[in-house]
Amino acid sequence: MKKSSSENLDPIDISEQQFDRAVCFIKEIKKGLIPFLKKPKRIQIINFPIEMDDGSVQSIQAYRVIHNKVFGPGKGGIRYHPDVTMEEVVALAKLMTWKCALVNIPFGGAKGGVICNPKTLSESELRRITRRFTSELADNIGPHTDIPAPDLYTNEQTMAWIFDTYDILHPGENNRPVVTGKPVEMGGSYGRHEATGNGVYHITERFLSRALIPLQQSVAGARIVIQGFGNVGSVAAQAFFENGAKVIAVSDSQGGVFNAGGLDLEKLQTFKMEHGTVVGMPDTLTITNEEILELECDILIPAALSNQIHAENADRIKAKLVVEAANCPTTPQADEILADRGIYLLPDIIVNAGGVTVSYFEWVQNQANQQWDIDEVNARLKKRLYSVMDNVFDRWQKFVVGEETPADKEIMEKLNGQKPDFRSMALSIAIERVSKATLMRGIWP
Numbered sequence: 001m002k003k004s005s006s007e008n009l010d011p012i013d014i015s016e017q018q019f020d021r022a023v024c025f026i027k028e029i030k031k032g033l034i035p036f037l038k039k040p041k042r043i044q045i046i047n048f049p050i051e052m053d054d055g056s057v058q059s060i061q062a063y064r065v066i067h068n069k070v071f072g073p074g075k076g077g078i079r080y081h082p083d084v085t086m087e088e089v090v091a092l093a094k095l096m097t098w099k100c101a102l103v104n105i106p107f108g109g110a111k112g113g114v115i116c117n118p119k120t121l122s123e124s125e126l127r128r129i130t131r132r133f134t135s136e137l138a139d140n141i142g143p144h145t146d147i148p149a150p151d152l153y154t155n156e157q158t159m160a161w162i163f164d165t166y167d168i169l170h171p172g173e174n175n176r177p178v179v180t181g182k183p184v185e186m187g188g189s190y191g192r193h194e195a196t197g198n199g200v201y202h203i204t205e206r207f208l209s210r211a212l213i214p215l216q217q218s219v220a221g222a223r224i225v226i227q228g229f230g231n232v233g234s235v236a237a238q239a240f241f242e243n244g245a246k247v248i249a250v251s252d253s254q255g256g257v258f259n260a261g262g263l264d265l266e267k268l269q270t271f272k273m274e275h276g277t278v279v280g281m282p283d284t285l286t287i288t289n290e291e292i293l294e295l296e297c298d299i300l301i302p303a304a305l306s307n308q309i310h311a312e313n314a315d316r317i318k319a320k321l322v323v324e325a326a327n328c329p330t331t332p333q334a335d336e337i338l339a340d341r342g343i344y345l346l347p348d349i350i351v352n353a354g355g356v357t358v359s360y361f362e363w364v365q366n367q368a369n370q371q372w373d374i375d376e377v378n379a380r381l382k383k384r385l386y387s388v389m390d391n392v393f394d395r396w397q398k399f400v401v402g403e404e405t406p407a408d409k410e411i412m413e414k415l416n417g418q419k420p421d422f423r424s425m426a427l428s429i430a431i432e433r434v435s436k437a438t439l440m441r442g443i444w445p
């Protein structure tokens with residue numbers, strides 16, 4: 001991926017830039033709280049050895065970060081990827097705090113990452129890494145302390161291993177709520193696997209219904225491009241297709257495929273299962289992961305890695321709407337370029353919140369030893385996400401028409417000329433909630 005050499009891509013700096021901008025849209029915030037809200041509560045750096053299948057030994061480095069626990073136990077996925085860094089995990093933990101607060105669920109923000117390449121590891125090596133990491137985390141995770149979930153290159157199987165390891169170390173307790181995204185047979189929630197991708201569709205549909213984009217008040221008929229065809233991207237593709245949209249291009253780590261008439265998603269899924277990639281699918285043109293972002297389309301959905309839309313390519317994006325299914329796919333400079341070009345962007349904090357919402361439903365079901373049916377889960381998810389999108393949209397509208405303005409003159413000056421955007425609106429709602437709750441709890445001692 002070609003990125004601007006002058007652009008600062010440090011994930012913590014990016015999250016701070018987004019935070020500082022969002023704070024401009026908050027009427028009152030106790031200034032002394034700001035560093036507390038920005039910094040993580042705890043960072044664990046864990047090193048451990050793993051015996052590989054061939055008898056050799058590999059050293060693994062992993063992280064678990066808790067950013068904030070004002071609303072409840074930490075909540076956040078664990079990713080397995082060779083490019084994981086501590087800074088990335090910290091930034092993602094912060095995003096989880098704001099996401100949980102925005103969706104109004106009683107969790108704080110956390111995230112985990114293991115530096116490894118799952119593509120070159122066998123299933124038994126992955127199991128050993130997962131069990132050792134879980135045992136090293138010990139009592140820092142737990143149903144009421146910190147609750148992991150799947151993320152990039154982790155899945156139901158990974159969650160089953162985490163649960164099993166924790167359960168063996170904590171006998172005699174109901175340990176199911178220690179982790180979400182489990183297989184349904186082991187206390188996972190119906191609809192969790194599809195929740196993030198379906199949520200991407202719900203948020204987009206609700207946003208379009210507010211008629212901000214001319215001639216596009218629903219996804220029906222829209223041309224959709226999706227970068228990333230994993231859990232989130234493939235489920236979202238199906239949801240958009242079932243609701244009348246045309247998915248014209250998708251990609252995975254090896255490249256992308258394009259068909260202007262629309263891709264046959266069923267055949268594409270089968271092809272990906274058989275060949276490990278979408279590339280080479282009959283009746284499609286092969287494109288790169290850079291080219292896919294620049295295709296002529298109505299809605300562009302980055303659903304893979306961070307920093308995909310950046311200062312170098314933002315002026316070549318042709319979509320009318322960017323919907324961030326992945327975490328952090330757009331840099332702050334790209335945000336500004338897109339806004340200047342009149343391209344709306346729905347941010348990760350809203351768009352992929354369906355995952356943590358159904359994770360919360362799973363946790364609630366596990367506490368009560370219940371299992372809701374799929375219709376109940378889906379109805380609750382849609383209702384909650386619609387209300388989140390409405391909240392954010394209403395706040396945005398109030399700032400646009402001038403009904404809402406920050407009270408602080410200094411902040412007004414800082415904002416001079418800057419238009420409200422949906423990322424800052426969503427973040428400002430969340431930051432306001434967490435800062436108010438911090439003060440309501442009363443600062444101890």
Ligand code: NAD
Pocket residue numbers: 150151152153154196227228229230231232233251252253254289303304305306325326327352353355356
């Ligand atoms: P996944 O591992 O199931 O899929 C990732 C996809 O990205 C795969 O198709 C992979 O081939 C593709 N990919 C990898 N490198 C790429 C590259 N360089 N260019 C293009 N594609 C590439 O992961 P997922 O669960 O679908 O997560 C995707 C994104 O959504 C991540 O940013 C994750 O943090 C975010 N997210 C996921 C969830 C969830 O519930 N799974 C929830 C919230 C946010």
